[in-house]
Amino acid sequence: MHIVILGNGISGITAARHIRQHSDNEITVVSAESDHFFSRTDLMYLYMGKKKIKDIKPFPDKFWKENRIDLINGLVTHADLVRKTLHLNDDTSLSFDKLIIAVGSRPNKAGWPGQDLDGVHGLYSLQDLDAMERHSKGLKRAVIVGGGLLGVEMAEMFHSRKIPVTFLVRESSYYDMVLPSEESALVTRRIREQGIDLRLETELREIWGDRSGKVKMVFTSKGEKIECGYVGITTGIRPNIDFLHFTPLKYERGILVNENLETSIPGVYAVGSCAQMRDPKPGREAIETRWLAGGNMGETAAHNILASSAQQPPIPYDPGIWFHSAKFFGISYQACGEAGTGQDNLYWEHPDGHKSIRIAFHPDQGKVAGFIFMGLSFSREICEKWIREGVHIEEVLLKLRTVETDGSFSRKHESAMIQLYNAQTGKNLREAPRSGLAKAFGFLK
Numbered sequence: 001m002h003i004v005i006l007g008n009g010i011s012g013i014t015a016a017r018h019i020r021q022h023s024d025n026e027i028t029v030v031s032a033e034s035d036h037f038f039s040r041t042d043l044m045y046l047y048m049g050k051k052k053i054k055d056i057k058p059f060p061d062k063f064w065k066e067n068r069i070d071l072i073n074g075l076v077t078h079a080d081l082v083r084k085t086l087h088l089n090d091d092t093s094l095s096f097d098k099l100i101i102a103v104g105s106r107p108n109k110a111g112w113p114g115q116d117l118d119g120v121h122g123l124y125s126l127q128d129l130d131a132m133e134r135h136s137k138g139l140k141r142a143v144i145v146g147g148g149l150l151g152v153e154m155a156e157m158f159h160s161r162k163i164p165v166t167f168l169v170r171e172s173s174y175y176d177m178v179l180p181s182e183e184s185a186l187v188t189r190r191i192r193e194q195g196i197d198l199r200l201e202t203e204l205r206e207i208w209g210d211r212s213g214k215v216k217m218v219f220t221s222k223g224e225k226i227e228c229g230y231v232g233i234t235t236g237i238r239p240n241i242d243f244l245h246f247t248p249l250k251y252e253r254g255i256l257v258n259e260n261l262e263t264s265i266p267g268v269y270a271v272g273s274c275a276q277m278r279d280p281k282p283g284r285e286a287i288e289t290r291w292l293a294g295g296n297m298g299e300t301a302a303h304n305i306l307a308s309s310a311q312q313p314p315i316p317y318d319p320g321i322w323f324h325s326a327k328f329f330g331i332s333y334q335a336c337g338e339a340g341t342g343q344d345n346l347y348w349e350h351p352d353g354h355k356s357i358r359i360a361f362h363p364d365q366g367k368v369a370g371f372i373f374m375g376l377s378f379s380r381e382i383c384e385k386w387i388r389e390g391v392h393i394e395e396v397l398l399k400l401r402t403v404e405t406d407g408s409f410s411r412k413h414e415s416a417m418i419q420l421y422n423a424q425t426g427k428n429l430r431e432a433p434r435s436g437l438a439k440a441f442g443f444l445k
């Protein structure tokens with residue numbers, strides 16, 4: 001059986017690896033962006049000079065040959081899903097028995113006048129990074145539009161090269177459509193502390209260019225004119241599925257898949273950020289645009305392709321406990337489970353204003369439901385286990401310090417959190433006693 005995987009991102013490559021691990025099928029991966037799989041989440045470090053391309057490739061180049069995974073660097077322009085053939089931009093074609101579509105996403109532009117000028121780019125691919133690189137020399141100012149994770153990454157990238165940045169954000173506080181107000185305020189402060197010209201409640205209206213077609217200025221919803229040589233568009237992404245528009249495949253925003261990640265066409269699967277679940281689990285997005293979700297989907301689709309040819313039942317995609325991590329100008333962010341509305345929330349912030357912990361718990365039974373950590377790192381596995389097992393908030397508070405992974409959450413901070421909890425709930429929780437040895441030698445933080 002020849003299995004073709006379209007897209008060499010985390011979802012497609014995880015599928016390829018799992019198929020190889022469990023079968024001898026012929027595997028071909030086609031992708032237009034790069035010869036080899038790389039970690040997209042590390043793109044910013046290439047521009048910032050902290051890593052080289054070889055450092056962000058999880059597998060050595062010889063891995064693919066050794067594992068008999070054929071790689072084609074090419075763009076699929078048309079898919080004939082009935083005849084099971086893909087057509088590439090170099091006029092070659094490729095036939096398949098089973099297909100996994102893992103084509104990811106691309107930056108979304110909202111149709112602004114001037115959005116196709118030279119110097120207007122998103123942040124998604126290696127080619128976007130090349131564009132940033134090309135325009136950076138002598139750049140006097142970059143304007144970034146869109147207050148999500150990609151916007152702040154792009155701001156940090158330009159900032160690392162001392163290029164002044166104006167950051168236009170529609171909301172009244174950075175990323176407040178996702179972060180609770182306290183964390184959003186913390187990151188907003190952090191962005192401003194770096195000297196970024198953050199303009200809230202401000203939208204892009206128009207981009208103007210010079211005679212050579214190069215960006216020269218933007219106009220905002222507040223009537224301001226800002227001179228700049230680069231406009232970074234980070235207002236969201238959309239699945240990369242235009243080439244599938246004239247096929248019988250069913251899609252909406254993404255390619256529609258059932259719980260086994262099968263599309264409307266037998267033998268064709270879709271995974272990663274181009275796939276849209278027909279029936280997402282309650283509280284989960286229909287399109288998951290996270291690294292871990294891509295890997296989990298790739299593994300599930302691989303299993304189900306092999307199961308179908310062995311006439312075994314498929315397994316449904318399990319999105320697991322929601323987890324996301326990122327960095328905002330050096331402040332790490334980790335969110336796990338449901339840490340928003342609908343539960344009681346305990347929020348503690350470090351006096352330095354750069355670290356915080358939020359624990360959400362069920363008001364009646366006290367079971368933990370979710371965590372948000374800013375500037376502090378805790379064991380993801382243990383936090384997920386606590387959520388899965390419904391461990392009581394008080395037990396979590398007494399153990400939290402033991403699962404911190406970078407040593408900045410001290411006993412003093414633990415006491416402060418317990419005091420906050422007692423004040424908020426009227427309880428009388430006491431700190432775990434220090435062991436005699438620890439007391440004697442004072443080696444507890």
Ligand SMILES: Cc1cc2nc3c(=O)[nH]c(=O)nc-3n(C[C@H](O)[C@H](O)[C@H](O)COP(=O)(O)OP(=O)(O)OC[C@H]3O[C@@H](n4cnc5c(N)ncnc54)[C@H](O)[C@@H]3O)c2cc1C
Binds near residue numbers: 011031076243274290
């Ligand atoms: C800068 C950046 C930082 C990020 N940071 C985080 C993070 O910290 N945490 C997190 O969870 N997520 C993060 N993400 C999101 C995460 O990287 C994506 O969700 C994930 O990479 C999606 O993987 P994928 O396999 O679905 O698709 P992609 O990685 O998009 O790969 C799809 C590949 O298919 C190729 N392709 C598309 N169409 C065709 C075609 N017609 N023919 C041939 N090839 C084609 C594309 O060129 C691309 O190489 C980040 C994303 C970016 C851009």
